[in-house]
Amino acid sequence: MKKNLLLSIGMLFMNFVFGQNADELNTQSKELLNNRDYEKALPILRKSAELGNAEAQYNLGYFLQNGVGITKNEKEAFEWYKKSSENGFNDGHYAMMMAYGNGIGVEFDGEKAFEYALKCANNNDATCMWNIVNCYKQGLGVPxxxxxxxxxxxxxxxxxxxxxxxxxxxxxxxxxxxxxxxxxxxxxxxxxxxxxxxxxxxxxxxxxxxxxxxxxxxxxxxxxxxxxxxxxxxxxxxxxxxxxxxxxxxxxxxxxxxx
Known part of the structure; x- marks a missing residue:
């Protein structure tokens, strides 16, 4: 009886969570992550990312890259960073710059790193703009x-x-x-x-x-x-x-x- 009750509660929880849209799920996941409740947060975060929330895609990539609350997987992290960047999220651009620039989850590619740095810099991101200055100064990924x-x-x-x-x-x-x-x-x-x-x-x-x-x-x-x-x-x-x-x-x- 107790087992059936727990299953019912679990199903109600999952129906509540996955009936929400991507943005709502992302907000909920961040609240749980702030409390370091990774067990509850990460499934919600992943669902938000799968539904297309760009911030959730970046955050999932971050946790996968660093193995926080989840098995470390740099290649999968790269794929989520890429989706986040494709959806126009600036931190996604930054993560792709770092991935290509340091060979994280993908082979090093200076030209690709510069390409994503430029996307990030065009959003007035001071760190990426600093990198663009140095790239043009030293010829890194660009003449x-x-x-x-x-x-x-x-x-x-x-x-x-x-x-x-x-x-x-x-x-x-x-x-x-x-x-x-x-x-x-x-x-x-x-x-x-x-x-x-x-x-x-x-x-x-x-x-x-x-x-x-x-x-x-x-x-x-x-x-x-x-x-x-x-x-x-x-x-x-x-x-x-x-x-x-x-x-x-x-x-x-x-x-x-x-x-």
Whole structure:
């Protein structure tokens, strides 16, 4: 009698779960996953993925890749990442980039990794944009291209700094790299004025750097100032704001470290 009762309860649970649509199942699976109830969560997650929810497809791939609550299977993980990417989910693009770039569940393919990195970067994903800059800079999965590298470095540099310290650091580092590239003429013509503009833009969120690094860069900023004329000094803030697309809020602290 008890066994039949348990079976009936189980059937009611399954009918309730699998009568829901993909989005509802995905939401339910995330609630269970947050509580680390993998035994209940993963069947629901898989059903949501099978019904076409792109986030669920990515999440199922993640658990399969890492063997969390389920037997590790990198090849199956890759297939779910691919479905997620095909459905336009940005984390799916990112996972495919990493899969091809590191040979996870599929053979290494630098060109494919770049292809998915580009899809991800086109969604203004700072990590993928950072990777695109380095791909064009070093010729990884794509021929070296200074113009394309500068184009993507500029796009990345103009993003607003998020709360995530790693992502914010990538953005601020790219701003500083542009200042150095124009200062040193790295694969392009030296332009001290453009260099100084990017030093000003870097300055907006220099707190991403240590105090020691900031103080070193302040000395470089002072040298950069000596390379441009008085007229340029009078217009540089306005020109930097035009490029940045917003007001410079930290300009008065240019020669001070941020804590």
């Amino acid at each position: 070296k291209n200074t113009n394309k590298m500068l184009e993507w470095a500029t796009k990345l540099s103009l993003l607003e700094n998020p709360d995530n310290l790693n992502l914010s650091g990538n953005i601020t580092s790219t701003r500083l790299s542009l200042a150095y590239m124009y200062r040193d003429g790295y694969n392009l013509e030296k332009d001290y004025y453009k260099s100084y503009i990017w030093f000003l833009i870097y300055n907006e969120f220099k707190k991403d750097f240590s105090i020691i690094q900031q103080n070193q860069i302040i000395e470089e900023v002072k040298v950069a100032e000596s390379k441009i004329n008085k007229k340029q000094l009078n217009t540089v803030k306005e020109d930097a704001e035009k490029i940045f697309g917003r007001k410079l809020m930290n300009f008065d602290n240019l020669h001070k470290a941020d804590f």
